[in-house]
Amino acid sequence: MGSIDIPQTQTVALVRSLGGEVEFKTDYPVPSPGPNEVLAKVLYSGVCQSDLHTKAGTAAGSDGTPITNIKLPHVGGHEGIGQIVALGPGITHTAGIKIGGLVGIRFSSRICRRCEFCLAGVEQHCTSSTNHLHHEDGSFQQYIALDADYLTVLPDDVDPKVMGPVLCAGLTAYKAVLNANVRPGNWLVVVGAGGGLGHLAVQYARAQGALVIGVDTGAGKADFVRGIGAQEFIDFAKEDPIKRVHEITGLGAHAVVVTAGNAKAFAHACEMLRVGGTLSCVGIPPGSPALETPICTIVIKGLRITGNLVGSLKECMEAVDLVRRGVVKPVVKVRPFKDLPQIYEEMEKGDIAGRIVVQLTE
Incomplete structure (x- = not known):
């Protein structure tokens, strides 16, 4: 040897x-x-x-x-x-x-x-x-x-x-951003932005020219997420993230990348999107629950939903x-x-x- x-x-x-x-x-x-x-x-x-x-x-x-x-x-x-x-x-x-x-x-x-x-x-x-x-x-x-x-x-x-x-985390985040199909100046929301996957998704999205909104909660997360390039931070424990995303973007985000492995993180992600927006799924909650999005929402808004395996x-x-x-x-x-x-x-x-x-x- x-x-x-x-x-x-x-x-x-x-x-x-x-x-x-x-x-x-x-x-x-x-x-x-x-x-x-x-x-x-x-x-x-x-x-x-x-x-x-x-x-x-x-x-x-x-x-x-x-x-x-x-x-x-x-x-x-x-x-x-x-x-x-x-x-x-x-x-x-x-x-x-x-x-x-x-x-x-x-x-x-x-x-x-x-x-x-x-x-x-x-x-x-x-x-x-x-x-x-x-x-x-x-x-x-x-x-x-x-x-x-x-x-x-x-x-x-x-x-x-x-x-x-x-x-793994970086590759998966990079793939999720690629699959989100964002253009420079588009709004992209990262749910779980302060975590191991999320903080990388924020940066890969910024590298693509996206304007990033980080969603997370916890002590120090706001400064951390803004410090790595997010334009905005939403603490979901203190304010309604759906309402706040629409206030920031007007019509809704062009894409949402969900990196959190929690079913609640996916529950209303599609409601943050504008017409023609993309939900890019990364985190896998234990037990793999169903996505709680009405089919009519997906159809009427013309949404795209994509998964990302590394x-x-x-x-x-x-x-x-x-x-x-x-x-x-x-x-x-x-x-x-x-x-x-x-x-x-x-x-x-x-x-x-x-x-x-x-x-x-x-």
Whole structure:
């Protein structure tokens, strides 16, 4: 496996059963990279709401029922940044793959590259795909084997501390803004604007030239959201967001991006929109409740409703580049790996602004 000293065992954050507690296991085997694989040492990993839902057993599939085909014991994490330490058999230093190079550990782990969706460049919907959230051990471990044929090779000059959340939260927010089809000067509302996804959606929308209204609640959220570029902030606990959006925009917003994983956040989102507006859905509430919007509202106003499951590798690299060039600046707080159970508790309470990143390697 090369000249770099690689241990036989490692520390991982293990969940033995859905709904169970996080256990730090210190003697978990370090994988050996197989053909068309690389071994990466995980440096940092963002912590996503999807990690929390999967651990809790509340993650839902496209039909709204709980996902049951989750690998157990489960090692979560899908916003990781790693450094290549070994190459599997047959791998050469080509296409940017090199010892010491930075790579991303994303939601999508392997694709078939042959189905209709892969051929169309929307491989996140691959019919034979696997991911690091449900099927393979993710980035809450110190070493990980990755598919070299679908590797997220990162530029050498990125900041590994901030880039992890860009691979999921950032990519999803970027995709949601693209699907909102906003033009420069259009009004775009971000519901959940102070959260890990929302604060990135605000900035990606600003990068597209949109005028952003942030909706959220909590101490310090107004200053935080305005500080990252929102023109207006609405505290939904203190005022009616629908009424206020129409006061600000006149006819209603051109688009609403809902990043909050709460059913109430979706309940009246369409009422914020003007004729021909777009609702871009991101957050997935536990239990996957139905969208509470009358069909007549959708028909009469000619609304567009779109969902956003992360994005393609190409879109991921576009989202990364905007951060690398300083156009978008993720707000992250780095904490020790051992804090993961506490971070989950804080996420459940909604006490986190921006994104939390855990440090896997001292």
